[in-house]
Amino acid sequence: MRPVVADMILKIGSPKLRVRTGDVGGGFGMKIFVHPEYPMVVWASRELKRTVKWIPDRQEAFQSDIQGRDHVSIAEMAVDKDGKFVGERITTYAALGAYLNHFSVFIPTMAGSSMLNGLYSTPAIYVNVKGVMTNTVPTDAYRGAGRPEASYLMERFVDHIAREIGKTPDEIRAINFIKPAQIPYKTALGDTYDSGDFETVMRKGMEKADWKGFAARRAESAKRGKWRGIGMATYVEKCSGGSPETAKAVFNDNGTITIFTGNQTNGQGHETAIAQIASAQLGIDMETIRIVQGDSDVVPEGMTGGSRTIAVNGAATMGVAEKIIAKGKPLAANMLEASAADIDYTDGSFKIVGTDRSVSLFDVAKANKGALDDSFTRTPEADTFPNGCHICELEIDPDTGTLEILNYTVMDDFGRALNPLLLQGQIHGGVGQGVGQALSEKTVYDAASGQLLSGSFMDYALPRADIVPHVTFDMHNSLCKTNPLGVKGAGEAGAIGAPPSVVNAIVDAIHAHTGVKHVDMPVTAASLWAVIEANRGKKAA
Template sequence: MKFGIGQSVKRTEDIRFVTGQGQYTDDLHFPGEAHAAFARSPHGHARIAAIDTSAAQAAPGVIAVLTWKDVESFGANPMPCMAPLHSRDGSPVKQSPKCLLAKGKVTFTGEAVAMVVAETYAQAVDAAELVAIDYEPLEAAGTLEAAPRGAQIWDSAPGNECFDWAAGEEEKCNAAFAAAAHSVSVEMVQNRVAPTSMETRNAIGHYDREKDFYTLWSGNQGSGGLRERVAKAVLNIPVEKMRVVNKDVGGGFGMKGFMYPEQPLVLIAAKQCGRTVRWSSDRTEAFLTDDHGRDMITKGELALDKDGKILALRVTGTANMGGYLSQFSPFIATLAGGRIFGGVYRVPTVFAHVKGYFSNSGPIDAYRGAGRPEAAYLMERLMDVAARKSGIDRIELRRRNLPAPSELPYKNWFGVSFDSGDYPRMLDMALDRADAKGFAARRKQSQAKGKLRGMGLAYYVEITFAVGNEPARVVFTQNGAVELYVGTQSNGQGHETAFAQLVAEKLGVPFESITVKQGDTDWVNGGGTGGSRSLNMSGGALLGASDEVIRKGKVAAGQVLQAGGAEVAFEVVEGVGKFRVAQTDRAMTVPELAVTLKRDQVPGFENGLDSDATFQGKASTFPNGCHICEVEIDPDTGKTEIVSYRVLDDFGRVINPMLVAGQVHGGVVQGLGQALCENMVYDAESGQALTASFTDYAMPRAEDMPDIAFAYEEIPCKTHEMGAKGCGEAGTVGALPALISAIADALDVDHIDMPATPERVWRAIREKKAA
């Protein structure tokens, strides 16, 4: 089938993007709208002694100036953390009372203190500078390293400790280490990164006083979840009193999956001012106030027997939470990746212990991969070091510890069950594709040019969040076109194309007649996009709704085609779906029947073939694969060039190989960016952000990135109908360990921390020579 499953169909949504027809939140305009800007803290930690808004209120064009008093007068709650995490003693995480506008103190640079609403954006910005805020600077703990011994940020968290989480069997793990023939340890840093989506955050709020109804337009990763948090958790209003609308979204990477203060604030301001109020972040605000990712320090220890079989893994880590808790940050630092500590390898015993700390820096939450890159990086670095210390070839060491297909489903130490895959074969295939046997010759060629060459590899696994309930709807228009309503949200992945392919093949309707509708809580209230869940969840719901279309269609076609009790069958032949009366030539296509039912208002089928379904995801899926990277390093400058990058993935059933390749390429580049150059830096003593612009924050450039050779094997998962495993975050999961493995191999060292900048690499070379 030309546009069916498995075909590399070009993205239908790209036509409007490349012709300027995309519609992002900032493209929307409303009569009489006003503009918002914020007075933000220049301090990492300070007490607010007084706020004087009189000069700002008197400035040209100003409609209103809001502070925490206005927020409390509205009756709004502080923003909650929603991660159901408990410390090892059973106590819940320490909460941080995050007011929408700072009350009493500020805890990170860029925190909003006052909101100015004016006739124009320029007037709002100018007036925000006139808000006189009397700060009393406090000692700050601006980094994770400074947090445990730094100035206390929240009264509820002595020593700035937010949680003390542990999982696994500590005594059993200790016993395994005591009996081990080999044990190795590596301490590694997960550098903080800024999401830097092309479209910055935004929000437009409207309040209908007559209906007592709120409407929020905001680029996000799931309108249903955002409505739940803004309406119920913060504004204390029924969700039925709010609509959230999301148009096109220019990148999310996890960061747009959360609620931010500006979203409820534009609604509060809209009600107070009687005007539609809009706000868009500038790039500096984005660097300061978007939730960042990673920022952990982890010590991993691995115990092996004399034959290189893994006996135990011990993980001890600290995680930065920032100045206050975002919605899921404690979960990201612990369970999100902790459940798969050990990767796909046979690891009988694990003990993990992670402490989270508040610091005077921007909040941390999910960033592409969200805990799984951290877990893969930890295990793969340990495998490389274990190979060096034990004298066992690093490829052979991995082979000895990978479960065979006959061992699946394999349940890991946490109880997570890997249902499908062929890890040994995938490893061998990846090595063959990368011509690993020819690496020694390539290294000699690089040495002849005065370069250091290294090869890195990583076998990763990730766990997706394809669980829970997800609704979808299939609707036929009066002319037989098909509209698919989903509650997930594309922010660059190509959902409109993939979902249309699923339904086109299932129902045999023309691909070009299908339109995907998303991002509006008036349509479908779904779970949004995140954790590589969209294909399995919304795709599963669309297949369920399509099954209902077929069920209804058989009954309806029996009436319309006057089957007289004869069986009506449904079949898709050469891409066309038809209902046919058995042993006759009486038949109708799906669109023909849908149009007839609505046009003629056939009794019992007044809504035609329109159908709803809710998919129930009962198990996670486990994308996995092998990344192999080769680098050349100039020993005089420390500059690293990635000369080869190959990926072999098992994503289960692949709906659109072209879309999948795009997701892998993007994910790999984000991982390589973190490993090579990206680093969001704060001053430890003041909490000042030192890299809050593209001048200081180094993004990966096209000229620095390699050609990424991507291939895939389809080993269907056994827990979801489609057999798909998800692909959106996998590239990032494998890229971090693969690149650092290659650099460490080139330098002949155990480990080098990220980002492996030219300076850091150059110093490692000098230290190696000095030793």
């Protein structure tokens, strides 16, 4: 943010602008951008020589903030007699709003298009994205940033193909999944998947969701006049690549170490995970580690987004810890009057091999003030490709269009889970946002005048506790081969797998009774009731 505001817009130079941010809560893409008000506030403060605050109200935010996911797509697939995908063609019309924002064009193209390969070994794929200017606010990055759009299109399409050719949802996927023996696998759209066991993840998800017992549960619902459906969606996400990140470590006089990072936590728990990595690498208590973020005068440059903090900055933290240990060995050897070749490092201390003589890391740092301070910059060598399977089971009241999600299961591959509790929190939040997109959230403009109609939370339906399900979460991990921690990004995954699994379940519930093969998001009670009433009793083809 600082280079854009200070250098490009105000032309005062970055050293003259200090940016400080605290843990201000969820970012979800929108907080990456330099909104027009930011440089205006700085300019006004300099002109008036006083503090200037800008606090938008909710209606202003609805009228001006960027929003996400406004596509119309046409999908075509060539399939052979065995159900194997032969060739795919996708045409997408991506609404960009009335003017372009920072990443507007990037999101439906480079960010999302390559994910239209899914987890499948389709040999030929053609994607054509057409940007369309509209009378709305701009569209840009929102949790997943192009990947949820691609996953939704592919997984709805794959379910549709399965129904058309007489295959079950798991059967069509198993036929077309990239096999473990094919990995590393270069897709038709140019990405290389370095790890993964996609069918096993799906099968484990099905087992966790008791897929085999669904028929009995459906029959029980039918006795009560309800229509029950089950839907799955597998997904892959391209993330944790991009620009470098730096971790800077400084030893303090009070026996602690401070790690400065350019990433900014906004609810994810970065400070906990980074401290965990430093603790594990250095063999010291987490209580001795301080994490500093959000102050441009003292932290390195960084970018928070794209599920990249742990894969990139975590690897940088690992790197600086290794440099500290390497620098500390000759210093410890000097203090212990030994050869550096005889020094080993374990549990926070440098030790002479084969003896009980040692000196702690913090004692070495204190005796050699500033000598162990260092930094490490990690440049991602490749993206990571987290993947998984979401399974949604729900029940519909055909007389009212209301539905209830009864079971929601996620089986994910994140390479390695450094902090399973934080990871699970990310998935729960992402699923909540994905379910909201599938069932309730919609920005509405008057067709005749272009007037925004959903300008407050009285009209824009955020997901509530009564529609967000309990999530049964588990992992079947395959270590990532492209970063030293073996991790894959996780922050956006829940929002990617949720929308198609929910809509697949809805279509599964209503198809036999109505013949309907697709419904558009958001599937509200009113819209679903209208579809059911218009098609009730029609024979499923």
